Amino acid sequence: MEARPDLAAMMGPIGRTLVAMELPILREHELSMWGYAVLSSLDDQPVHTQAALAEAINADKTRLIAVLDDLQSAGLIERRPAPGDRRARVLTITPEGRRLRNAVQAAIRVEEERLLEVLPPDQRAVFVDALRRLSAASKP
Amino acid sequence: MEARPDLAAMMGPIGRTLVAMELPILREHELSMWGYAVLSSLDDQPVHTQAALAEAINADKTRLIAVLDDLQSAGLIERRPAPGDRRARVLTITPEGRRLRNAVQAAIRVEEERLLEVLPPDQRAVFVDALRRLSAASKP
DNA sequence: TATTGTTATACTCTATAACTATA
DNA sequence: TATAGTTATAGAGTATAACAATA
Structure with missing residues (x-):
């Protein structure tokens, strides 16, 4: 067993x-971290309850409400009553929300690639793939 | 550019x-997360001011004080006045502190290796090495 | 004047409990 | 009775300001 720092410590x-790299980008687009998380989650597919969205991005459902209010009043998402259940709200991203999300993600990606440059080229794809596997295994 | 989630999202x-894996181990040894971070930092070499320790583990110096009080009264660290500067305190880990730290780290390591088993064997060493490089480059 | 350790205070983020309207 | 969304409250964690001792 080789000596190394704990994974969490690294x-x-x-x-x-x-986070320090993302915050200026988000502020530039007048988006909060949670707002960006919501847009990213909705970009894949609409979500049919706010509770499901909260669980998907590991947020508290009570904390999401102010975030959704802001995104909605900014025209970035839509909150429509669900057809079958008048208690629930169907959440969808608007075209403008998708545009904003794509712009932010592109800017973040540029900085991410810059960070990854400290890795030998043949390690980069392996590292990202390993992250994907581990995060997929960490869902619960 | 391949499509993938943001690094932070993964x-x-x-x-x-x-964290969820470490907490039960720490509780079993009656150690807080910050206490473990302090012991791990002091295990490498003694630190000559509390402020330096705070910076090393990315903690607030005011928050460290209660942690150091607990560790000291448990006999896990020593806080001696610095020879040259009577304001400062030299922090050293005790033999018992080192024993405890090693036990906790060994238990954590076992669980870490279990998590890493989701990776193909030839990816594991690369992933850990990449983490080490990236964390070293993330010091500021 | 600046720094070390410390205490006390304020603030941010997060979780808990309680309410309404639907089911 | 249970659930979705919401609101209000309380709690944990963190940072900010101010202090005494020493440099």
């Missing part, structure tokens, strides 16, 4: 660097 | 899984 600084 | 769930 991931902490990387995570802080990623 | 690291979030992994980080939560790691």
